[in-house]
Amino acid sequence: MTAAADRTFSISELAQEFDVTTRAIRFYESEGLLTPERQGQRRIYSRRDRVRLMLTLRGKRIGLSLQEIRELFELYDAANNDEPQLMKFVDILTRREQQLTQQMQDIQLVLREIGQLKAQCEHWMEKRSGGLPD
Amino acid sequence: MTAAADRTFSISELAQEFDVTTRAIRFYESEGLLTPERQGQRRIYSRRDRVRLMLTLRGKRIGLSLQEIRELFELYDAANNDEPQLMKFVDILTRREQQLTQQMQDIQLVLREIGQLKAQCEHWMEKRSGGLPD
């Protein structure tokens, strides 16, 4: 049933799509973030691998290290474990949650300052271009 | 007038207050982010230096490099220059603005996922502690 939803990708396809180098992708694998299959020697990426790459890049954008990203993957995968494991999971998530909230506040502050500065600049520039003597 | 608003700080006072090492503070100076005065050999930090340290740490929290932070300081200081300079300024700010907006979106996504995961975990844990046979 549901024929051929099992699309696969080459390394350079993924590299192109997400604008990263093949080197980076192989590096992520060596760090345990991706686990592509092999056809002989060549890596062959599933849709799952593709999603993991997306998540990896998103994690990076918000300032997670590759290690942390991998830990989250592992926890996510094995989160039907025992209770202490779950506690640890919740703990990590809570901490990160607080960091991110702080980070958002910082960013909002900076965005406001940036807005003001830009307004200032444009104000200055208008003045100058308006007040030129012949 | 306005007597003694000119408070100064030692390096370890600042280190304590902001929870960074003295090494880091000296390093920021070597990178041109701080310019404390000297009493003989010792560094003596003004309120201005203190503000700059705050801004530096805030910049770091939102993922700016020390170089970028210094550039912003320099631009901020000398932003009454000529028009090309102002244009460059606005340009940098705009780019950073876009990055930060993107970053905020990412963070909000992750925060939602974290919320869901935590709810799941707590749900599981309730179930277990509730359904124990004697």
Add this chain to the structure above:
DNA sequence: GTTCCAGTTTACGTTAACGTAATCTATGCT
């Protein structure tokens, strides 16, 4: 005086996240 103590300088070490060759392999095309 000497012993702390905070501070300074100098310099080498470290981690993360790849970049950059160099060399080798497999395969499809002509």
Add this chain to the structure above:
DNA sequence: AGCATAGATTACGTTAACGTAAACTGGAAC
């Protein structure tokens, strides 16, 4: 067969942001 092309492996190089250690200084306290 010969060549181009994409991919693989191995290994050394690089940058940022400090850490860490060693050795020195200058005043304060005993």
